[in-house]
Amino acid sequence: MIDAVDGRSLSHARLAERLDREAALWPARKGLALVAAAPRLDRVCRWLSLMRAGHAVMLVPPELTPARLDRLIERYCPDWLLGWPSRPGYADLDAEVQAVERPDPRPLHEDLCLLLSTSGSSGAPRMVRLSRRAVAANATSIAQALALTPQDCVATTLPLSYSYGLSLLHSHLAAGATVILSGQSVLERGFWDIAGQYGLTFLAGVPFVWQSLRRLDLDALAPASLRFATQAGGRLDPRLIEYFHTLMARRGGGLFTMYGQTEATARMTVLPPDQVPVRLGSVGRPIPGGHVTIRDGVVVYGGDNVMMGYGESRDDLGRGDELAGVLDTGDYGRLDGDGYVWLEGRAGRVVKVMGLRLDLDEVQARAALFGSAAALVRGDDLLVLVAGPLPDSAARAAFAAELGLPPVVVRWRQVAAIPWAGNGKIDLAALEALV
Known part of the structure; x- marks a missing residue:
């Protein structure tokens, strides 16, 4: 494993030794760590050592806003914060880790290993509970x-x-x-x-x-x-x-x-x-x-x-x-x-336009040949948003024909940018706000 920022590296043998050594330093009582998942060698080793020691980790983007971070802390009551600025109710263990001052008494299930957001943005409170x-x-x-x-x-x-x-x-x-x-x-x-x-x-x-x-x-x-x-x-x-x-x-x-x-x-x-x-x-x-x-x-x-x-709060983590x-x-x-x-x-992205069943993800994939694009349905029309120059009339007509629609029901709109979530998928809520 190589850190591209500073060039440090660990062979697999040295990585295993480090994880064993760091795992032995964590408390025996199973806990949950809320981790700013930055791609840095020390950070990754820290959360892998937690998993090796039998603890659970919740991985979220390091650029999470303070409001969203507070929301997750309130719902899941993590025992440790890894990679975050100092927060009320937590004491610094070192430059990377904060431990909660009053541990939550609700136990975690023994098989629980990893929590990930269903959307990849981790702004949503619902998490996927994954076992070791x-x-x-x-x-x-x-x-x-x-x-x-x-x-x-x-x-x-x-x-x-x-x-x-x-x-x-x-x-x-x-x-x-x-x-x-x-x-x-x-x-x-x-x-x-x-x-x-x-x-x-x-x-x-x-x-x-x-x-x-x-x-x-x-x-x-x-x-x-x-x-x-x-x-x-x-x-x-x-x-x-x-x-x-x-x-x-x-x-x-x-x-x-x-x-x-x-x-x-x-x-x-x-x-x-x-x-x-x-x-x-x-x-x-x-x-x-x-x-x-x-x-x-x-x-x-x-x-x-x-x-x-799924898990929506600390109560769910014992299931x-x-x-x-x-x-x-x-x-x-x-x-x-x-x-x-x-x-x-x-299911949620399959729509009907003029009685024709369309998959909006497929429409988006086709439209992406013209630039960063997204698709929505408005009334009886298909709306295609493109960040950049719109295709000419011949290309628009060919696009509609590929979908089996008359060009008149396919409306095109130029936008400054398509809103993308952190996982590389379109942010549908932000997209709706554009129109």
């Missing part, structure tokens, strides 16, 4: 599905408080691979300097990342070592999937398309590169140890990586496993004859 078994199972399964080796190297291109971003850390550590802790964007030249210095082999991104990279010369930016890409966190237009897969295939690798939810720790299915040309649009088969069925048109996932349940390894994803989909999953939209 779920975290370990998902890390191992992803490492197997991607065929990771100790020679591989990934960078933290996504927030570590976001399940997809955290899974990069966990799965590569599980495989004995190298993790570069970097807070730089893939759109910054400095990121690619680091990628070349340490021999990046895997690049991970959500649709926004890949849409942005399409406008750059990734082949020229990336070091020769980069051969594989992974995509998750929302639907990406198949044309972009094909483009980046082809680019990576020329480098001797390819693109892994994945599907996951925080409620399943991170990822549930993977489409390997060799299947992209023949199953373009599928999200693949279940990861090792997982299985998928279709119930009333909805994808139902089963596996050890499924959450224990046990409420799902028994089965997750109703809320996503419409189907299985083909070979067991590959094909998604057909999320």
Whole structure:
């Protein structure tokens, strides 16, 4: 594990020794730590040592506002604050850690290991409760599905408080691979300097990342070592999937398309590169140890990586496993004859325009070819918002025709920027406020 800011590194053997040493220093009584999940070596070691010692951690973005931080503290009554300015009711243990002055007597469930926000923004009070078994199972399964080796190297291109971003850390550590802790964007030249210095082999991104990279010369930016890409966190237009897969295939690798939810720790299915040309649009088969069925048109996932349940306050953190390894994803989909999953939209984002059923995520993915874009329905019309120049009349007509709609019901609006949440997904509440 390498800290890109100061160049410090730990081999896997030295990391294990450090975690064992630090784990022994934490109290025996199980507690909860509220962690500012910055991609720095000391911070990551601190929270991994808490998990190793049997404690639970709640990972949230380090840029969380004081008001949102106070809200989480009030609801979950954490025993420790890691990486935050001094707060009332807590005493400094050292420069990084504060301990609560009056510990909450309500016990935590013995299996509880990790709390993550369902949205990735951690402004919402509802958290996903994940067990130690779920975290370990998902890390191992992803490492197997991607065929990771100790020679591989990934960078933290996504927030570590976001399940997809955290899974990069966990799965590569599980495989004995190298993790570069970097807070730089893939759109910054400095990121690619680091990628070349340490021999990046895997690049991970959500649709926004890949849409942005399409406008750059990734082949020229990336070091020769980069051969594989992974995509998750929302639907990406198949044309972009094909483009980046082809680019990576020329480098001797390819693109892994994945599907996951925080409620399943991170990822549930993977489409390997060799299947992209023949199953373009599928999200693949279940990861090792997982299985998928279709119930009333909805994808139902089963596996050890499924959450224990949700938690909205400290009271909920003493509850046990409420799902028994089965997750109703809320996503419409189907299985083909070979067991590959094909998604057909999320319940809340499937709408009808002129009687035609549309998936707004698919509309957004198509519109992203024109720039950063979002889609909403207003009355009987489909509203497409684009940050940047609007497409010309011919392109707009072709876009509507692809959707099966007359151009008159597809309204276009130019906006200064599309609001994005910290996890790389569109902030729907802020989007609604724009219109």
